[in-house]
Amino acid sequence: MTHSAIELPVTPDDRRIARLAALALAEAALPSPLPGVKPGLANIVVLMVLLQYGWRAAAWVSGLRVLAGGLLLGSLFAPGFWLSVAGAGVSLSVLALARRLPSRYFGPVSLSVLAAFGHIGGQLALAGAWLLPGAAIIKLLPVFAAAALVFGTVNGVIVARLLAAPTSDRRQSLPCTLP
């Protein structure tokens, strides 16, 4: 019996990203009060990763979450998957710009709200151009925008609290206490 194994070198960084992406997937198990409106708990993870490990790691976590979500939930390459891709893509682009804002004035709450608007904006833009080219989506805009504002704020506050909490084993890259 021959034993052949393909060894893929895995760095601790890779493991960490995989763990965080899996954590971000957990939200899919939660029921949603309104189709399309979700608390976006995954964004908490992505934002934490962004603030602690940088944009590249956040992009990996977000991309892996979308891909693994598509695989696990059976929606790979279905319309919902592409909506996720569009939302995550725009959200990450917004974050890439927003993280350059001076952190003295713009904390996690700003990033979270901007990312939430980017997320819903990307999804609705794709849905409007591809799935529902019609006036119907205009009527839904205020609902989605309000949800993005509320959940973005809540998630941002959660991230700010998590970052401010002292942790012994995790390195803290961003001091969150202000004079």
Add this chain to the structure above:
Amino acid sequence: MLIRAGDAGVLLAGTGLVIALTVFAWGGDRGDTAVIRAAGRVVETVSLTHARTFSIGGPLGATQIEVEPGRARVARDPSPRQLCVRQGWLTQSGQAALCLPNQVSLEIRGRHFAYDTLGY
């Protein structure tokens, strides 16, 4: 400090955006139907759901009417002063574009009618 100065600004701007979108999407009475008349008679009643174009004949020639999701306009008209063309896109219930020389009119209707009847 959970919410910093800039965060408050972002939250205010976000609230403003939500309010603006609400007014834009739900304010007024967006029409859902276009009624096209020629010489006073209704020739087409179209819902504003997908893009279509109509060519309506009149005494001067053909009037082109363009329907898109949520809006409609007179795209081309043989009238000399082009008043109905210059009105542009119509979105609200009760709005109308009249091409009088060619006797073609385009009217938008929604759930509520702003007027019982219009005479022109």
